[in-house]
Amino acid sequence: MIPQEIIRRKRDGAALGEAEIAFFIAGLTNGAVTEGQAAALAMAIFFRGMTRTECASLTRAMTGSGRVLDWRRADLPGPVLDKHSTGGVGDNVSLILAPAVAACGGFVPMISGRGLGHTGGTLDKLESIQGYDAAPDEARFTAVVKSVGCAIIGQTGALAPADGRLYAIRDVTATVESIPLITASILSKKLAAGLQGLVMDVKTGSGAFMAALKDSRALAASLAEVAAAAGLPTVSLITDMNEPLASAAGNAVETLHAIDHLTGAKREPRVQAVVVALGAEMLLLGGLARDLDEGRARIEAALDSGAAAERFAQMVSALGGPADLIERPRHYLPQAPVTLAATPLRAGHVRAIDARAVGLAVVALGGGRTRPQDRIDPAVGLTNLAGLGAPVGPGQPLALVHARSEDAAREAAVRILAAYELGEPGVAGLVVVERVGA
Ligand code: URA
Secondary structure: OOHHHHHHHHHOOOOOOHHHHHHHHHHHHHOOOOHHHHHHHHHHHHHHOOOHHHHHHHHHHHHOOOOOOOHHHHOOOOOEEEEEEOOOOOOOHHHHHHHHHHHOOOEEEEEEOOOEOOEOOHHHHHOOOOOOOOOOOHHHHHHHHHHHOEEEEEOOOOOOHHHHHHHHHHHOOOOOOOHHHHHHHHHHHHHHOOOOEEEEEEEEOOOOOOOOHHHHHHHHHHHHHHHHHOOOOEEEEEEEOOOOOOOOEEOHHHHHHHHHHHHOOOOOHHHHHHHHHHHHHHHHHOOOOOOHHHHHHHHHHHHHOOHHHHHHHHHHHHOOOOOOOOOOHHHHOOOOOEEEEEOOOOOEEEEEEOHHHHHHHHHHHHHOOOOOOOOOOOOOEEEOOOOOOOEEEOOEOOEEEEEOOHHHHHHHHHHHHHHEEEEOOOOOOOOEEEEEOO
16 A cells, blocks of 8 residues: 555545555554655545544554553453543643542543643643652553552553654644544544543533534534444533633642642532533443432532542552642642732623633743643643633732743733623533533
């Protein structure tokens, strides 16, 4: 087979066969296919799309490009479950959800990503914790999942390496926003992690990659169908990203926010709703709840009893972080030297929020990357973000900026003022918009 003939067929709208896709992905993994050829095929797929059968073949080929974890050997006394979000702003759900599900008897080997574009990454948030090792070897990762019930770590080169290569190429060739490519990228990593059940959190709204509900629905359906074809039971929830999910956006600030949620020091209803909805689905998929009502009750109980907080503390300490992080989080999480309130000149209510612009304000503060090699500043970010409908004005800021310098703080405040539209109170929609799946 010849790579350029495969590209040509896709360019002209043909459906590729399993063997052609397998050949191309094998070449991408071993270097026989060039970066230019991979970019050309990605662009052809972007414009021509893929059938579900092609997308399933692509997912299978990318999954098989590296190691596939097999948890049967670990002899775990419960189901292996995970959730994945398509990316949002102020979305620190993973830090709360993984330990809550572990406290209910699930095992969650969560391979998380770094921030991408305007969205934050779970891995970056966890790395704001002094000493936390987000890249343990497989033996340590397995041991922590087995003993604690959850471990959140970063992507290793061993799992789905074809996705690693293709993703880096897509990121710089404007080919990220393709439903079949996103589907294969996410599911190949999840299938390689050896899961028994997956819950997808597909974001919709101004802070999501798929801003329009119809595109979020199409992505959710694609994920559910291709996962089912690959034998991975999957449910997708479409959740709202027309405003940051939590009132904090940034790395250390979101970690602190998650710890406050876990300990009960402060719980915000929107974050709680997403954690409980996703957790209930995970428990149902794993056979740990008879129905969603029981699943919700179990997740709520795990949070209220402190069992989820305890699992989080055990995970952090087993992966090298401080043993008393949840008792003294401010002692261990870095804090930015400058704080500044972003205050509107006139009083009003929050009518609309450009959540993507809020995420980009965090990136500009240094809390995200503009180039893959950039180091991020874990301390910077935003807290006290006003939600849709909130009254704001001279005495009631839109947000508190945490910055490295006065100039950076002022620039972020200007960005926040531009991201918020004031007027008649905007009505926050349902946080869990829709469920797609069996
Ligand atoms: N997350 C992924 O892992 N892959 C994509 O393509 C998009 C979001």
